Amino acid sequence: MRRSILTGIVLVTGPLVLLDLMIVNPSVHGAAGAVNELLVLLAAAAAVGGGATLVAHHVRNLAAADGDSAASIVVLLGMAVILVAGLRPGSSGSSDPAVLWLVAGLLAPIAASVFALLFIFLLAAFRRGFALRVRETSLMAAAAAVVIVLLLPVGGQAGDWLAAGAAWVRDVPLGGAFRGLLIGIGILVAVSAARSLMGLDADDE
Amino acid sequence: MTNSVAPTLVSEASLARLRRAAPALLLLLALALASLLSGSTGGLRLASPDRSHVDQLRRVIGELPSGSLVLIAFDADLGTYAEIRATTRAAIDDLAAHGVRLAIVSFTPEGRAIAAAERDRIIRAGSADPPADLGFVAGSEAGLVRSIESIVPSGAAGETFDAVRQRGGGIGAFDMVLVVSGSDISARSWVEQVGTRLPGLSLVAIAPTFLDPELEPYLRSGQLTALLSTLREGVAYAQAVSAGSASGPGPTVGPLPMLIGMLAALAVLAEAGFRRLGRRGRRPARRRARP
Numbered sequence: 339m340r341r342s343i344l345t346g347i348v349l350v351t352g353p354l355v356l357l358d359l360m361i362v363n364p365s366v367h368g369a370a371g372a373v374n375e376l377l378v379l380l381a382a383a384a385a386v387g388g389g390a391t392l393v394a395h396h397v398r399n400l401a402a403a404d405g406d407s408a409a410s411i412v413v414l415l416g417m418a419v420i421l422v423a424g425l426r427p428g429s430s431g432s433s434d435p436a437v438l439w440l441v442a443g444l445l446a447p448i449a450a451s452v453f454a455l456l457f458i459f460l461l462a463a464f465r466r467g468f469a470l471r472v473r474e475t476s477l478m479a480a481a482a483a484v485v486i487v488l489l490l491p492v493g494g495q496a497g498d499w500l501a502a503g504a505a506w507v508r509d510v511p512l513g514g515a516f517r518g519l520l521i522g523i524g525i526l527v528a529v530s531a532a533r534s535l536m537g538l539d540a541d542d543e
Numbered sequence: 544m545t546n547s548v549a550p551t552l553v554s555e556a557s558l559a560r561l562r563r564a565a566p567a568l569l570l571l572l573a574l575a576l577a578s579l580l581s582g583s584t585g586g587l588r589l590a591s592p593d594r595s596h597v598d599q600l601r602r603v604i605g606e607l608p609s610g611s612l613v614l615i616a617f618d619a620d621l622g623t624y625a626e627i628r629a630t631t632r633a634a635i636d637d638l639a640a641h642g643v644r645l646a647i648v649s650f651t652p653e654g655r656a657i658a659a660a661e662r663d664r665i666i667r668a669g670s671a672d673p674p675a676d677l678g679f680v681a682g683s684e685a686g687l688v689r690s691i692e693s694i695v696p697s698g699a700a701g702e703t704f705d706a707v708r709q710r711g712g713g714i715g716a717f718d719m720v721l722v723v724s725g726s727d728i729s730a731r732s733w734v735e736q737v738g739t740r741l742p743g744l745s746l747v748a749i750a751p752t753f754l755d756p757e758l759e760p761y762l763r764s765g766q767l768t769a770l771l772s773t774l775r776e777g778v779a780y781a782q783a784v785s786a787g788s789a790s791g792p793g794p795t796v797g798p799l800p801m802l803i804g805m806l807a808a809l810a811v812l813a814e815a816g817f818r819r820l821g822r823r824g825r826r827p828a829r830r831r832a833r834p
Contacts, residue, residue, distance in 0.1 A: 359739060359740070371689075371692070374685050374688050374689055375689065377682060377685035378681060378682030378685045378686055378689060379682075380685075381681060381682045381683055381685060381686070382681050382682065385681070431678075432655060432678055432679045433676060433678050437659075438659045438663060439663075441655070441656045441659045441660065442656075442659050442660035442663040442664075445656050446621070446656050446657060446659075446660040449621040449656075450621060450624075450625065453621060453622050453625065454625070456622075457804065457808075458567050458570070461807075461808060461811045461812075464811065464812060464815055465811065465815045468815045468816065468818070468819045469819070472819055472823075476816065476819075479812045479815070479816060482808075482812065483809055483812050483813075486805050486808055486809055487809070489775075489805065490802065490805055491587050491588060491589040491775075491798035491801050491802050491805075492586070492587065492588065493586050493587055493588035494586070494588075497588050497592065498592050501591060501592050501593065501775070505593065508752075508755060508756070508773075509759070512756055513755075513756040513759060516756035516757065517756060517757075517760065520757065
């Protein structure tokens with residue numbers, strides 16, 4: 339039953355959106371627009387659901403004195419402050435000056451500081467990696483070292499050669515492998531979409 | 544007789560902790576010093592020697608008539624924005640210097656956070672005409688598709704908002720879109736969702752390096768009009784913009800801190816690798832020594 343409902347939804351919405359892309363027709367365009375509105379609502383509901391689950395998880399942590407209580411309190415307080423700033427009477431939501439201040443003055447610098455530490459942590463992880471998995475870590479470290487050398491900010495003719503080498507690595511081996519993966523993913527998505535549209539799954543084989 | 548130990552100012556544990564943290568602290572100190580000294584860096588060059596992508600973006604912006612409407616789609620993420628921050632700021636300055644009317648929108652919460660911070664910075668810098676704030680549009684790619692029809696918030700008032708409304712009120716009202724890309728919504732989403740529906744719209748992008756292999760084919764096919772997707776291209780672009788500007792270059796990444804960071808990374812990799820090799824070399828000797 340659940341499978342037939344899902345297949346039905348895919349059978350109606352998939353061709354509708356494809357038709358809207360291929361032909362100019364106000365009725366089809368309106369129907370595809372309505373499907374898109376439903377998708378927006380679905381995404382909003384998922385976001386609210388995710389937030390509620392996070393709150394529930396940290397409240398449970400606090401109630402059971404399980405895990406890092408201080409971190410749970412910080413998360414809940416942070417969420418409360420943003421919600422109050424954005425939802426209080428007279429607030430203009432995400433464009434409210436209080437929300438903008440919290441985001442620009444607190445959230446962005448704190449997150450930037452945390453990500454700035456990644457450099458140190460990554461190097462520490464490499465050191466530990468050598469102790470745990472020598473072969474894989476050696477391969478990664480060798481590739482990283484080659485790329486770092488190619489990207490060294492050196493001037494003059496040597497700098498030009500290094501930059502040309504870095505561009506070649508980016509465009510040929512890295513670009514080729516990455517695009518191969520993307521093409522593979524694209525084919526898989528197309529095949530699975532076609533199977534869904536035709537109502538096929540593994541049980542039918 | 545009591546066996547008392549003389550009290551020490553620093554315990555053994557504290558010393559051990561300090562010794563462990565010393566390399567990281569020294570590196571941070573060296574980076575801070577290098578940032579201060581980055582004005583005099585003879586022999587070092589961070590800007591890309593290949594200027595083709597830079598010239599392409601400068602040409603596209605230069606061809607915009609004064610008063611054009613340009614949308615900045617700010618969907619960078621906090622993890623990679625540091626790489627494209629200077630480029631993005633230079634592009635906003637470049638666009639403003641060409642007399643275009645800017646509007647800013649985000650389709651991801653992280654992008655909205657960064658956009659709010661950047662807009663706040665522009666206002667604090669005393670800009671007479673900061674980008675019009677179109678806010679955050681929910682729904683990720685579905686929200687992006689919806690914005691093709693309507694992107695202006697209902698209560699928004701101002702000259703730029705009115706100009707967008709007069710031209711239809713959607714993304715098609717803009718002459719160009721500058722996509723500041725991140726991992727969730729990148730220029731690829733714009734090409735797929737907006738480029739197919741508005742083929743005449745000029746899309747240019749600034750992206751962190753990890754997105755380059757994904758976006759480069761769109762540039763070659765013409766679906767992206769211009770793309771800056773490496774730090775070195777960004778630095779070259781920022782230098783090109785500042786060379787034609789009276790206001791100065793603004794904060795850009797210096798080559799000396801970058802070099803120190805890279806050399807430190809190489810040293811750590813080499814030290815860890817050689818230490819491991821040394822241990823491997825010693826192991827058979829120990830086995831042989833056993834009776």
